Amino acid sequence: MKDFIKVENVSFRYDSNDTVNKYVLNDISLNINKGEFVALLGHNGCGKSTMAKLLNAMLLPEKGKVFVNGLDTSEPDVSYDVRKTVGLVLQNPDNQLVASIVEEDVAFGPENLGIEPDEIRRRVDEALKAVDMYEYRAHAPYKLSGGQKQRVAIAGIIAMQPQCLVLDEPTAMLDPKGRDEVMATIKKLNREKGITIVLITHYMDEAVQADRVVVMDSGKILTQGSPREVFSEVELLKRHRLDVPQATELMYRLVGMGFPAESLPLDEDECIDRLSKILK
């Protein structure tokens, strides 16, 4: 489905009486299709997290509209349905876990939706299996690793069966293995369950795994496209204090030093293949 989420000419500031500070989001428009995996990039303060909160009606636009599955988020009484459709996962897993046992934590959302106990049991099991944490269902969350906690937090959202997951820097506090685990989970949910993903991240190696990369700057969209299109604009990204993956940057520099120019590689395997051919 096209235009599953539609952000139309949205402007937003946290204090509407504040005439000094500029808008956090400035007449921004963005469409997200159903089943799409979108990565949202940009430096701190560019408005990414504000955008995330607008997508599930935690914040409402000052100007413009946000539509989720056809619902205008600024209409009264729709926030409940919007939040059932779009689940939000935050940076710090410790702030998102509420219960003392993993499966109880995952059940918290569906319980609040007033779902039948049998159905809750089914959803909790299914959600924990989807994030590969089923065998930990009777564990205490505080004893889990960061990556495991974050996957439990994701399961808690999945159990409410949202059609879209918005994740705001879900790997920022995790060790390398935890990051890999969470990324694998996100991709699996997207591929196998068709859940639409909006991933906010500072890690370029995570962004290259998305279908589309949207780069924000000063409350507007700077550029967007497939990871290959976006990361080929090395100069533009650097000018806006953003990074490219090391594999891309290496080839970009080498092309500048006279290596044959082709499209730039996005990950290490592609980079190794490309270099092997050139150096042979």
Place this chain on the structure above:
Amino acid sequence: MNVIETENLSFVYGQGTPFEKTANDRLNIQIKEGEFVGIIGHTGSGKSTLVQMLNGLIKPTSGTIRLEGTDIWQSPKEIRKIRFKVGLVFQYPEYQLFEETVEKDIAYGPRNMGLSEGDIRERVISAARFSGLRSELLSKSPFDLSGGEKRRAAIAGVIAMDPDVLILDEPTAGLDPAGRDVLLAQISQYHKERKNTVLLVSHSMEDIAKTADRILVMNRGRAEMLEDTRTVFSRGEELEKMGLRVPQITKIMSGLQKRGFDVPSGILTVEQAAGVLAAYRGRSV
């Protein structure tokens, strides 16, 4: 000379309870004066426990820590002095700001050391400079600063005590790439100018590769390696088994090596790699 030396250093949480957990298991490590050491390890590997022991915040269950040759727990009443010598910047230190102004917050440590007002003022200004905090921010409330500025103010508060050893626990977590690079450059610059010892705990292998002379690898409470940065990152397969990674650039170069190209291992930055590959191509054509 070794500034820090540990001997069979262990820490056990909840000793004698069913929740007993050995966080540090007989660590024998030596840190030389003036070196920059990166500390890496999976979540729960014992990094934070170790740095809290080095700063005298928690007492070893067994074993000793020597700072400049002296056991830091020799006279427990003097342990506060150790905290002035070994400065520890916690994770997300911006949550610890509490004073009315940034200047007062940075001055808190030096004031507790009993320095004169003049010395305190000098320390505050130089610490603000080292952590890249603009001087006009000093009179502001710390709560009016941006996230990145708050973190700099918190780091300045520890630098102002002029510690012989500065320990930073994940100082770049949550910063964007540009903020990360600037902060790391500032820490490196501080290390170069002050010539003191810096320990940097990080989950970002790229950050460690850019800054550290040597790396301490922690795994399940044990010190698995303590060697120079290139050596550690040329042992990528062992690191993977411990839940760690090598920087992408290091992986690309070792991938080329595996395919039979004669390039050096343990390459740490994109600049180095580009130089090596350009020279390699120059040789073969």
